[in-house]
Amino acid sequence: MKTRSIEVVVSPPNPHYVGDGFRVHNFIPSGYHLDMQRMTPFIMMDYNSPFYFPPTDKPRGVGVHPHRGFETVTIAYKGKVAHHDSAGNSGVIGEGEVQWMTAASGILHKEFHETEFSKAGGDFQMVQLWVNLPAKDKMSKPKYQGITKDQIKKHQLADNAGVVEVIAGQYKDVKGAASTFTPVNLLNTRLNKGGKASFSFPKNYNTGLLVIEGSIKVNDTEAVEANNFVLFENDGEDFAVEATENAIVLVLSGEPINEPIAAHGPFVMNTRNEILQAMEDYNTGKFGYLEE
Numbered sequence: 649m650k651t652r653s654i655e656v657v658v659s660p661p662n663p664h665y666v667g668d669g670f671r672v673h674n675f676i677p678s679g680y681h682l683d684m685q686r687m688t689p690f691i692m693m694d695y696n697s698p699f700y701f702p703p704t705d706k707p708r709g710v711g712v713h714p715h716r717g718f719e720t721v722t723i724a725y726k727g728k729v730a731h732h733d734s735a736g737n738s739g740v741i742g743e744g745e746v747q748w749m750t751a752a753s754g755i756l757h758k759e760f761h762e763t764e765f766s767k768a769g770g771d772f773q774m775v776q777l778w779v780n781l782p783a784k785d786k787m788s789k790p791k792y793q794g795i796t797k798d799q800i801k802k803h804q805l806a807d808n809a810g811v812v813e814v815i816a817g818q819y820k821d822v823k824g825a826a827s828t829f830t831p832v833n834l835l836n837t838r839l840n841k842g843g844k845a846s847f848s849f850p851k852n853y854n855t856g857l858l859v860i861e862g863s864i865k866v867n868d869t870e871a872v873e874a875n876n877f878v879l880f881e882n883d884g885e886d887f888a889v890e891a892t893e894n895a896i897v898l899v900l901s902g903e904p905i906n907e908p909i910a911a912h913g914p915f916v917m918n919t920r921n922e923i924l925q926a927m928e929d930y931n932t933g934k935f936g937y938l939e940e
């Protein structure tokens with residue numbers, strides 16, 4: 649197997665606010681002038697690097713808004729996120745937990761800091777990914793997977809190097825908790841200082857990693873600090889990560905969905921006509937109802 653080389657290390661782009669509760673660096677697609685195809689099936693990645701929100705009685709977040717054609721995946725690292733959607737699903741996730749919402753044919757949802765967290769204030773850190781759906785599944789029924797800590801299976805690395813938490817896909821003998829429409833690997837890797845982990849994915853899978861905490865060395869050569877994103881080439885299967893201090897690394901790798909992308913705001917479809925249809929369906933109430 650050949651080593652997968654690094655295409656670029658992307659430092660965090662200037663942050664912007666999504667609503668008033670998510671202060672995010674947009675790595676995909678704008679962080680490296682990527683188009684939405686470069687990391688397909690991961691078409692968007694916002695990263696709220698650690699940020700202190702002072703106490704408030706009015707939870708911060710983003711109010712009711714629609715999505716169609718893909719999945720939103722939120723991973724909490726610090727703080728708590730509450731989700732409600734028009735399909736009647738809701739949930740709160742805390743540190744190390746995941747919300748995997750399949751918008752598919754259309755949903756309204758709202759995303760806020762959890763009430764008690766808001767009242768106390770505190771450090772907040774999370775990742776939101778948009779995972780595209782293939783054309784045949786874009787109009788399937790919406791669903792919600794709230795993935796709690798105890799549902800996430802772990803692979804213990806040798807030599808007390810750390811653990812790989814398998815959110816989706818597979819690592820060694822461990823399978824992920826999330827069900828996905830196309831092959832997606834989402835691996836939360838916690839390494840002790842000096843600990844090493846190796847990864848292998850098919851060459852055509854688009855692959856990257858985000859350093860959530862600490863610092864690492866990739867393929868024995870490239871030093872990467874916290875809050876940086878590594879985009880890999882599609883020139884090999886294997887890469888290795890070594891923690892130069894205690895580190896958390898989110899590894900993402902997925903089979904490309906090689907279909908046209910037509911995107912407009914919260915809608916990601918295949919054609920412009922499908923986008924116009926999504927707008928009409930939204931405006932005529934076909935996405936259901938959700939209280940503000």
Ligand code: MN
Binds near residue numbers: 757
């Ligand atoms: Mn949303």
